[in-house]
Amino acid sequence: MNLSRPARVALWTALAAGLGVVYVPLLIVLLNSFNADRTFGWPPTGFTVRWWEAAWNSAGVREALWTSVQAGVGATAIALVLGTMVAFAIQRYAFFGRNTVSLLIVLPIALPGIVTGIALNNAFRTVLEPFGVGLGLFTVIVGHATFCVVTVYNNMLARLGRLGASVEEASADLGADTFTTFRLVTFPMVRSALLAGGLLSFALSFDEIIVTTFTAGAGVRTLPLWIFENLFRPNQAPVVNVVAAALIILSVVPIYLAQRLSGGGAGTR
Amino acid sequence: MDQGLDRDQGLIPAAGVPAPAAPAVSPPHGKEPTLNTTATAGRAPRRRLAAFLHRHAGVRLSLLLSAPMLWLGVAYLGALAALFVTAFWSTDTFTGDLVKEFTWANFQDLFTGEVYRTIALRSVGVAAAVTLIDLVIAFPMAFAMAKLASPRAQRWLVIAVLTPLWASYLVKAYAWRIMLSSDGVLGWGYGLTATVLTLSYLWLPYMILPIYAGLERLPGSLLEAAGDLGARGWRTFRTVVWPLTFPAAVAGSVFTFSLSLGDYIAVKIVGGKSQLIGNVVYDNIGAANNLPFAAAVATVPVMIMLVYLTAVRRTGALENL
Numbered sequence: 161m162n163l164s165r166p167a168r169v170a171l172w173t174a175l176a177a178g179l180g181v182v183y184v185p186l187l188i189v190l191l192n193s194f195n196a197d198r199t200f201g202w203p204p205t206g207f208t209v210r211w212w213e214a215a216w217n218s219a220g221v222r223e224a225l226w227t228s229v230q231a232g233v234g235a236t237a238i239a240l241v242l243g244t245m246v247a248f249a250i251q252r253y254a255f256f257g258r259n260t261v262s263l264l265i266v267l268p269i270a271l272p273g274i275v276t277g278i279a280l281n282n283a284f285r286t287v288l289e290p291f292g293v294g295l296g297l298f299t300v301i302v303g304h305a306t307f308c309v310v311t312v313y314n315n316m317l318a319r320l321g322r323l324g325a326s327v328e329e330a331s332a333d334l335g336a337d338t339f340t341t342f343r344l345v346t347f348p349m350v351r352s353a354l355l356a357g358g359l360l361s362f363a364l365s366f367d368e369i370i371v372t373t374f375t376a377g378a379g380v381r382t383l384p385l386w387i388f389e390n391l392f393r394p395n396q397a398p399v400v401n402v403v404a405a406a407l408i409i410l411s412v413v414p415i416y417l418a419q420r421l422s423g424g425g426a427g428t429r
Numbered sequence: 430m431d432q433g434l435d436r437d438q439g440l441i442p443a444a445g446v447p448a449p450a451a452p453a454v455s456p457p458h459g460k461e462p463t464l465n466t467t468a469t470a471g472r473a474p475r476r477r478l479a480a481f482l483h484r485h486a487g488v489r490l491s492l493l494l495s496a497p498m499l500w501l502g503v504a505y506l507g508a509l510a511a512l513f514v515t516a517f518w519s520t521d522t523f524t525g526d527l528v529k530e531f532t533w534a535n536f537q538d539l540f541t542g543e544v545y546r547t548i549a550l551r552s553v554g555v556a557a558a559v560t561l562i563d564l565v566i567a568f569p570m571a572f573a574m575a576k577l578a579s580p581r582a583q584r585w586l587v588i589a590v591l592t593p594l595w596a597s598y599l600v601k602a603y604a605w606r607i608m609l610s611s612d613g614v615l616g617w618g619y620g621l622t623a624t625v626l627t628l629s630y631l632w633l634p635y636m637i638l639p640i641y642a643g644l645e646r647l648p649g650s651l652l653e654a655a656g657d658l659g660a661r662g663w664r665t666f667r668t669v670v671w672p673l674t675f676p677a678a679v680a681g682s683v684f685t686f687s688l689s690l691g692d693y694i695a696v697k698i699v700g701g702k703s704q705l706i707g708n709v710v711y712d713n714i715g716a717a718n719n720l721p722f723a724a725a726v727a728t729v730p731v732m733i734m735l736v737y738l739t740a741v742r743r744t745g746a747l748e749n750l
Contacts, residue, residue: 242497243497249494264502271734404603
């Protein structure tokens, strides 16, 4: 493309500056987790790994981490099943209300989180509590699954669109029944999209705080809830710093894996 | 007969499916009876079920949609509807119990209260500002990524943009708390400006990615053609690039706008004393224990988003989400 030299330079500068702004605050958090000072002050006064040890040994942090993992796995499992089903329905069939269904899938993330949060909170308390099911890990999983469906759905929809239906038709022509075709032909072709969608769902659930606030009962604390509770407690500041820093480092993992799994295709969503 | 059934129910292949190997009469349906009816007779139930499913596209579709529609259509929409109904109830001021009688009082309070109008307008203003800031920052970044970078660099740049997207929301908000605190790196202090800044930072990747995807789909030859026809950079942008990437930008704006509109946590972390709609909802559930009023307040962002979604549906933006 024939852009003038100044235009190119300006665009590259914008990209570099943008990435700079994206990374500097995260680096500050990383740096700050090694700050010897108990209270935050810029610049850091000295280097220490003491807070990392404290965070590692913190029972609250460990418990919250485990809760987050359970919630993430549960929500992802549900989202994988539901998201895949809808993606097949939308991609392979034309039916009345198809657009409405695709809008419905997007709705839980298109509406502000607080709305989804109180709607679910209200529903759980009026419908589930009479049956003795209080707010807890189960309701957190249900809440998370509701908005995780869309990530799986998006990944699957994109993959199915690229594949087309011809291979499945060929399989049917060769005498394979519906289930055999799915097991031997369709599933292997969509496996990596499923994994990528699942990873992103997990990351989404792991990070979610607003819906979690409203669906977790008194005893259930995910990692984001733990951070938020301790954010304003001055004596917990160093540990919060470490947990934040650890999360920044950990966030590289799902994105790296999803990138690998999507077979080098750029847009992972 | 099978095809007749399919056609009766309007179950033609979905429009989006590329159909190079699918002629007007779909082969499997045509062959099915001769190939499989004899083969399946008396076989295991699984085989019969497969044959049945194969022949009845309507049943297949219903099965595929059943669970997701029960979950999202009944449970989720049901919850939203119940919330909406609750907005017309009230709470007993003394006992704090729900009074399940229809009343407009919540909405009257909401619309006549000067405070709420200010907060609603402020929230929309913040959401619009965040969306605009993100658009202005994201477009050049996405353009450089999609059209100037080499394919190899492109992959790394996408990762570089995606990684902070999956860094925790709270960590990012917290990072800005550190940056902005009075003894922090920037030391600008907290408030509405800090909120806009933090929210723009939080949702920036949600704007970059759709625009990048949109630009990637835009053939380079189109830009060259525009150049050959004498258009300079700005004119090419205005007449070719922008109209074609507009739906992608709108898709990004759905996220930035909606996420900003409902946020109350970043506001608590860096907002100082300023409040947005989300805070009013939250405080009315927690401290004030007034679920009906919280529900009434929550309908405001929902209405705004529904209007927004309906308005942008025609641009095809929702397919870009």
